[in-house]
Amino acid sequence: MILATLQFEGIQHGWMWVLLVTLGAAFMAWTYREIFVRTQRRLTWALLGLRLVGLLALLLALAKPTWTAENDLVDPGHLAVVLDDSRSMSLEGRYARAQTGVDRLRQELQTGNPGTPLTVDLFDISGEPAKAGLPSQPRTERTDLVQAVTKAIGQLRSQLLVGVVVVSDGVDNTGRQDTVELSESPVPIYGVGFSSDAEAARLDLELSQVQAPERVMVNNQTDVQITIAKSAGPAVTATVAIRRGVEDAATPVTVELGAGRTTERVPVKLEPKEAGDFVYTAWVTTPTGEKGLANNSKHFPLRVDANAIGVLYFEGFMRYEYKFLRQRLEDDPDIQLVTALRRTNPARPAVTTSRVTITPELLENTDLVILGDMESDYLTPAEYQTLSSWIEKGNPEQETADDRRSHSLLVLGGYHSFGPDGFSQTPLAEVLPVVFAADGIRQSEDPFVLELTENGIAHPIFRLASDSVQNTTMWQASPPLLGSSLVQRAKAGAEILAVNPGFRFDNQPAVVIATGRYGAGQTMVITADTTWRWTRVARIVGRSDSLYARFWSQTIRWLTGRDLEQKRAAIVVSTDRPDYDVSKPVSIKVVRQATATDAADGDVTVEVADEAGQRQAVPMRTGSAEPNVFQGQYFPQTGGRYEVHAQMSAGGQPSANQTTEFLVHGSELELAETGTNQQLLKSISNRSGGAYVDIEEIDQLAGSIDRKERRISRVQRSEYWNAPPLFVLFLLAITSEWMLRRRNHLV
Structure with a gap:
C-alpha cells in the first residue's frame, strides 16, 4: 500500500502569506497601470506574465513543497x-x-x-x-x-x-x-x-589397488598389477582398462569374477608412447547393472623417461679426469653408464678389475663409447675392428635424419692414449678426426685457458648463455687446464672447436677439441685431460660449477643426437613430485630457454586444471640470479588428476605451450561407508x-x-523546491521580462 502527502514546509503562518500575496498583487497592478496606457496591451500582458512566472517560481521555492510517499514492502x-x-x-x-x-x-x-x-x-x-x-x-x-x-x-x-x-x-x-x-x-x-538400495549393494566392484613402477622407459612394455574385488552377488564378467585422459593407454583385459565375495589381481601391459610426467587411470567396469561406480577407478602417477643414453666408458687407470667425469655421468638421469677400469693404481699394473669385452651384443644398447688414457693393448684387434665397424655403420634402425642417434666415439687425452704405445698404431687412427704426431709422444704441460674457434663459439656443446658475447666471456674466464696431448693436425673435413693458444704445432694453435664423421658415426677428440678443474677450482673459490656440468651434458647429448638445438623447447614445465596429498603444496617450475631461432624471452603464465575442468592461475616468480627460471606453488583442495598448462607469450601473442600432469591422493573416508x-x-x-x-x-x-513475512516501510521524499529547473525558470522569466522592457524603452 502506498500513502502520499504534499506539504509546504516553508509556510508557517498562512495569514502572513495571504497578506504578502495581496500586497504584491496590488503593487504589480499599480506598477503596470501606466504601462497599459503607454504601450500595446499584448506587450503589457507579456511583461506581466513573465513577471508573474518569476514571482511564482520564487514563491514556490520559499514555500518548499515536499512530496512524501510511504511504500509498504513484504519480504517473504x-x-x-x-x-x-x-x-x-x-x-x-x-x-x-x-x-x-x-x-x-x-x-x-x-x-x-x-x-x-x-x-x-x-x-x-x-x-x-x-x-x-x-x-x-x-x-x-x-x-x-x-x-x-x-x-x-x-x-x-x-x-x-x-x-x-x-x-x-x-x-x-x-x-x-x-x-x-x-x-x-x-x-x-x-x-x-x-534410503539405501539393498539390491544395488549386493553387487559392487572395487578397484582396490594399483601397483606400477614409479618410472618406466618410453616404448618399453611394463606390467601394471591391478587388484579388483567384488563384494557379493552372482558371477560377472569385468573389463579392466588403463586410460590417460579419455583415451585408452593399454589393451583392456577381460576377467571372470566368481559368485560371492572374490578378489582378483589382473596384470595389464602398458607401453607408453610419449616421455613425460603423466597421470593414468585404472578402470574396472561390468555390464551387469552395478549402481555404485565411485570406487571403480584409481589414478596413479607415472614418470615416462626417454630412452636412456647408453654410454660405455673405458679407462686405463684411476685418475682425476675419470673420477669427476664418471660422477657427472652417473648423476645424469638420462644416461645409463657402464664403466670399465683396467687398473686402479698405475704403479701396480698387476692389479686389474674384471674385464669388459667389446662385442656387437654389448654395443646394441650403446650410443657412445668413451676411451680414456690407455695403451693400445687395452683392447684386442677384434675389439678395435668391432668398434670401428659399429661407428661406421651407425644406427640403421633410425629412418630420418631428425631421429638419427649416431653411434659415437669420444677419445680423451692422456700420456698413454696419444703416446707411441697409444691409438696411433690401431684402426682408430683412421676413425678419429685428427692425425697423430709422427715423432711419438708429445705433451704440453703449460696451463692454458681454452680458446674457442669461430666454429666452437657457435657450437651447442659450448652454449652457456643465449648471448654469444656473454658466452665467449664466460669461457675466457674458465679455470685454466693443465696442459694437453698434442696431435699434428685435424684431418680434412674435421671441425676444430677449441685450441690451446699458448702452444703451436706446425705453425697452428694446438688442437684441443675436434670432431668429425666416420661413415654414419660421429667422432670427437678432447686432448686435454684436466677438464675436472672446471668443477674443482670453481668449488674451491665458492663459485658454481655449472660450466663443467653444462659442457659434459651438452657434449654427450650432441654426440648421441639428443636434445638437438632444433628440437629444443622454448619452455619446460615440471613439478617437484609426480603425486601429492590434498592441501599440500605443489611446487611448479617453468624454465624459459633459447631455441635455435629465438632468444629466451617472453612472459610466462601458468594455469592448473582439475578433473572438472576448472582452471586456476598460479602466480609465478623469478629472481635476478636465474631470470629464466619461474617458480610457483599450487594447493589442491580435492583429489584427482591435475594438468599444469604453461604458456609463454611475446607481444601479446602465445609463442610456446607446455603441459605436465600430477596426481593428488584424495581421502578414502568418503567411500569407506557406502x-x-x-x-x-x-x-x-x-x-x-x-x-x-x-x-x-x-x-x-x-x-x-x-x-x-517481514513488512518493510520505505519512505520516498521528493523536494520539488530544491530543484535546478525551478531556479533556471526564475532566472529565465525575470531576465526575459527585463530585456523586453528595455527593448521597448520602458526602463
Whole structure:
C-alpha cells in the first residue's frame, strides 16, 4: 500500500502569506497601470506574465513543497539449501537425484504457494554459496554437516531466514558423535535423505589397488598389477582398462569374477608412447547393472623417461679426469653408464678389475663409447675392428635424419692414449678426426685457458648463455687446464672447436677439441685431460660449477643426437613430485630457454586444471640470479588428476605451450561407508524443529516450511523546491521580462 502527502514546509503562518500575496498583487497592478496606457496591451500582458512566472517560481521555492510517499514492502524471507557435493554422493546416483530434487523444491515454492515466493540460496557442503552453480560431479573430500549448516546460517544473518534444507546422504566423516549444537539453531532445519538400495549393494566392484613402477622407459612394455574385488552377488564378467585422459593407454583385459565375495589381481601391459610426467587411470567396469561406480577407478602417477643414453666408458687407470667425469655421468638421469677400469693404481699394473669385452651384443644398447688414457693393448684387434665397424655403420634402425642417434666415439687425452704405445698404431687412427704426431709422444704441460674457434663459439656443446658475447666471456674466464696431448693436425673435413693458444704445432694453435664423421658415426677428440678443474677450482673459490656440468651434458647429448638445438623447447614445465596429498603444496617450475631461432624471452603464465575442468592461475616468480627460471606453488583442495598448462607469450601473442600432469591422493573416508545415515538427518531435524523427508518426497517440504513475512516501510521524499529547473525558470522569466522592457524603452 502506498500513502502520499504534499506539504509546504516553508509556510508557517498562512495569514502572513495571504497578506504578502495581496500586497504584491496590488503593487504589480499599480506598477503596470501606466504601462497599459503607454504601450500595446499584448506587450503589457507579456511583461506581466513573465513577471508573474518569476514571482511564482520564487514563491514556490520559499514555500518548499515536499512530496512524501510511504511504500509498504513484504519480504517473504530466504530459504538456505545445503546440497552435499562430497564423494559419497556419487554412490547409487545420489548426487543427480539430489540436484533434481532441489529443482523440484524450487518449482514448488514458486507455484505452490500464494504471494511472493521465497528466495532460495544454494550452498555446498563446505557452507560456501554456490553462486556459479554446483560442480557436475561430487568431489569434496570431507563432509561436516554441522559446519555446513552453521556457515550457511552465518552467510544469511542479515536476511530474514525461514529455514535450512540439508540434502545429504548423512555420511558425516568428521568423527563427531552428536549434532546437539544444531538444536540451538535460530531456524528450523529440514533434512532430506536417501534410503539405501539393498539390491544395488549386493553387487559392487572395487578397484582396490594399483601397483606400477614409479618410472618406466618410453616404448618399453611394463606390467601394471591391478587388484579388483567384488563384494557379493552372482558371477560377472569385468573389463579392466588403463586410460590417460579419455583415451585408452593399454589393451583392456577381460576377467571372470566368481559368485560371492572374490578378489582378483589382473596384470595389464602398458607401453607408453610419449616421455613425460603423466597421470593414468585404472578402470574396472561390468555390464551387469552395478549402481555404485565411485570406487571403480584409481589414478596413479607415472614418470615416462626417454630412452636412456647408453654410454660405455673405458679407462686405463684411476685418475682425476675419470673420477669427476664418471660422477657427472652417473648423476645424469638420462644416461645409463657402464664403466670399465683396467687398473686402479698405475704403479701396480698387476692389479686389474674384471674385464669388459667389446662385442656387437654389448654395443646394441650403446650410443657412445668413451676411451680414456690407455695403451693400445687395452683392447684386442677384434675389439678395435668391432668398434670401428659399429661407428661406421651407425644406427640403421633410425629412418630420418631428425631421429638419427649416431653411434659415437669420444677419445680423451692422456700420456698413454696419444703416446707411441697409444691409438696411433690401431684402426682408430683412421676413425678419429685428427692425425697423430709422427715423432711419438708429445705433451704440453703449460696451463692454458681454452680458446674457442669461430666454429666452437657457435657450437651447442659450448652454449652457456643465449648471448654469444656473454658466452665467449664466460669461457675466457674458465679455470685454466693443465696442459694437453698434442696431435699434428685435424684431418680434412674435421671441425676444430677449441685450441690451446699458448702452444703451436706446425705453425697452428694446438688442437684441443675436434670432431668429425666416420661413415654414419660421429667422432670427437678432447686432448686435454684436466677438464675436472672446471668443477674443482670453481668449488674451491665458492663459485658454481655449472660450466663443467653444462659442457659434459651438452657434449654427450650432441654426440648421441639428443636434445638437438632444433628440437629444443622454448619452455619446460615440471613439478617437484609426480603425486601429492590434498592441501599440500605443489611446487611448479617453468624454465624459459633459447631455441635455435629465438632468444629466451617472453612472459610466462601458468594455469592448473582439475578433473572438472576448472582452471586456476598460479602466480609465478623469478629472481635476478636465474631470470629464466619461474617458480610457483599450487594447493589442491580435492583429489584427482591435475594438468599444469604453461604458456609463454611475446607481444601479446602465445609463442610456446607446455603441459605436465600430477596426481593428488584424495581421502578414502568418503567411500569407506557406502550406505546412508538417515537417522542422523532425522535427529538434526527433530532437535531444531524441522522435518525429515526422503529425496523422492522433497516437494512436500514446500507446505511444511513456516513463512515469516517481514513488512518493510520505505519512505520516498521528493523536494520539488530544491530543484535546478525551478531556479533556471526564475532566472529565465525575470531576465526575459527585463530585456523586453528595455527593448521597448520602458526602463
